[in-house]
Amino acid sequence: MPSESIKIIEKADLVYLESFTSPIYVKHEEEIKNLVHGDFKIAKRWMVEDGKEILNASRSSIVVLLSYGDPYIATTHIELRTRARLEDIETKTIHSTSAITAMIGEIGLQFYKVGKIVTIMSDKKSVTTPYTTIFKNLIEGLHSIILLEYNEDQNFFLDPKTAILSLLDIEKEQKRKVVSNDTFAIVPSRVGMKTQKITSGKFSDLLKMDFGEPPHSIIITGKLHFTESDAINALTDCLSKPADNSNDIKSISIQMIEKYVPMVREALNEIKPFYSDAKEFQDILQNAELYIDDAENFLKEGKDENAVLSIGYADGLVDALRIAKGIDPKM
Amino acid sequence: MPSESIKIIEKADLVYLESFTSPIYVKHEEEIKNLVHGDFKIAKRWMVEDGKEILNASRSSIVVLLSYGDPYIATTHIELRTRARLEDIETKTIHSTSAITAMIGEIGLQFYKVGKIVTIMSDKKSVTTPYTTIFKNLIEGLHSIILLEYNEDQNFFLDPKTAILSLLDIEKEQKRKVVSNDTFAIVPSRVGMKTQKITSGKFSDLLKMDFGEPPHSIIITGKLHFTESDAINALTDCLSKPADNSNDIKSISIQMIEKYVPMVREALNEIKPFYSDAKEFQDILQNAELYIDDAENFLKEGKDENAVLSIGYADGLVDALRIAKGIDPKM
16 A cells, blocks of 8 residues: 555545445555544445545545545546535545556556456456457557456456456357467456466466456456566466467458458459450459459558458459359359 | 665665766755665666676676666666576565556546657657657547657757657648647656646747746647546646547558549549440449449448458549550549
8 A cells, every 4th residue: 555545644634445346455555544543434335436425525625535546546536526526625645556557567567568458347248349459469469458247236246257258269269269278368366466466377277277366357468578578487387388479369360361352363264364365454354453452462561451442453353354254253 | 766766775885876867856865875875876877788797796796776767667777686586686676656647647648548659859860760659649549748858968858849849740741730839749748757847838939938947748648538638637737728649640551542532432423424335334433433422431330451451442443444445544
C-alpha cells in the first residue's frame, strides 16, 4: 500500500473498502481495520454505483474509498469521481500498482506490445468479442491480457480453465484458427500477493493444472522478442516452451490471397486456348496475369486491401471471358 | 512510494536511482538519500544495460534499484532481472503506480478502450509507425497513449507541441485523414506530482499552450462513451469540447468501396449499350450489378475484405467488356 494511503486512512472519518472489483482477503481487511480510527464499511457494487451514501457522507467529513489496484481501471470509480467533482466535493486519488502493468512486468513481457485488453465472462455467447479481439491483436503481433469474470455476490471467479475451454469452443464455431490446444498462454495467479504463481504453457498443458485461489488472468502472447521468451523461461513455471502464437495467424486478406491466387491462375490457363485467335481479348488475358502478380506483391508489401482488390479484379477479368464462352465462372 | 519500498531502502547496502526512464526531481533525490543508510548512486542507462556492476554488487549484499513508476514498463529493467535470475541472484520487485494506468484514470477514460501504446521520438522519420498505430487504434475506436522521447544525457524531453506538429507533417505525406487541426487530444503533464495538470482540446488549441516542466504524454481519444466525455469535461482543463476522433476515420477498405462503387457503376452503365444485342454477355452484366451490391452489403456487415474482393471482381467483369470493345478500362 502507498505510504500516503496509510496516513489518509488514519485521518478519515469513514473508510469504505469496496468488494466488487476483487475478492477481499480477510488478512487485508484486518490490517485496514487496524489503521482506521473512524468508521469502517464494506462497499458492494450497488453502493458505489448508486453513490448517494458515499457522496453525502463526503460533503461534511473525510471519506476514503479503498480499492485493490489502480482504482480507475474500474469505470464505476471514475463515474463516482466525476459526480463528486460536479457536486463540488473535493476528491484526491492515491493511485497504486495495477495488476495490469504488474503482471506484464512479472512475466517479462514488453508493455508496448500489449493490445486491447479483454474480459471473458462465464456466459459462452459473450466470448465471441474477446475471441475476435485476440485475433486482431495476434494479427498485429500483440499480446492479449484476458481478465476473468468476478461476481462478489456469488463469490464466483471464472476459472482460467473454463475460459480456455470457452475460447476453444468459439474456435470450433468461428474457425479463424486463432486458438488451439497448442496455443501458448500464461496464467498469472494472485499477482502481488505472497502466494503469487505464474504458470505458462500450451492450452493442453494448462488445462491439466489447478491454479488455486483467485484472482487469475490469462495472457495470450503475440510475437515474442527473444528477451521475452528468455524472461518467460526464467520467471514463470514453464510447462512447455514459449511459442509464437502470431506466426500461424493469417489475416482474412492473407487467407483470401492464398485461396484465390492459385484458383484464378488455373482459371486463366484453362480459358487461354479459347481465345488464342481473338486479338481483341489478348489485352484482357495479359491484364489478368499482371493483376494476379500485383496481388502477391501488394501482400508482400503489407498492402492487404490492394492485394484483395487486385485478385478480385483479375478474377473478374477471367470470369468474364469464361462466362462469354459458356464456361462456369470461378468466383 | 509504497510503504514496503521505504523499509527496503533503509535496509539496503547500496541504493541505485536510475535516471533514464524519467527525469529525477531534486526533491525526490533528497528524500531518498535521507532514507538510505548504505551507499547511494545515480544509475544512467548504460549502467543498467551493462548491468555488471549492479549484478556483482547484488551477489553479496542487498542492492536496491529505484525507478519512477512500475519498473518493468522499461524493458531494460526486465532484462536485468532475467539475467539476475539466470545467475541465481535472488530478486524481489515492489511494483508501483504506472503513469500509464494513472493518467488514463485521472482523465476518466476507460482502460479497456486503450489500444497499443506508442512512443514519438524527435526524429521525424520515426513518426510514421506511431501514425499508423494511431490510425489502427482509431479504426477500432480505441484511445492511443503517446509517450514522448526522453534523453537523460541531453536533458531533453520531447515537447507535446513538437510531437503534434510531427503527426500533422506525416499526415500531409500519408493522407489517411488520421489527424488534423481539429483532432481532439489530451496532454497529461507531471502525472502524480503536486503540479499535475491535464489539458485537453483540439490540436490547434493545444499548439498555443505552454505545458511547463516534463514529463508529458499525449492521448488521442477514440470512441468516447458519454461518461468519458463527462469526465474529460469535469476533470481536465478543457480548451475545446471533447470530440470523437474515430467518427471520421475510414479504414482503407471503406475508402476503397466509397471510391470504386460509384466508379464501377458508371463504367457498367456506359458499356451496357454496346452489348444490348449480345446474349452471351448478359450474364456478365447482371453479375457485375450483383457484385457491386454485394460490396455495399458486405461493408455494412463489417466484412470489409469480402466487400473489397466483390468490388474488385465487379470491376474486372466490367473492364473485360470495355477492353473487348476497345474502351479504356476503369481500374
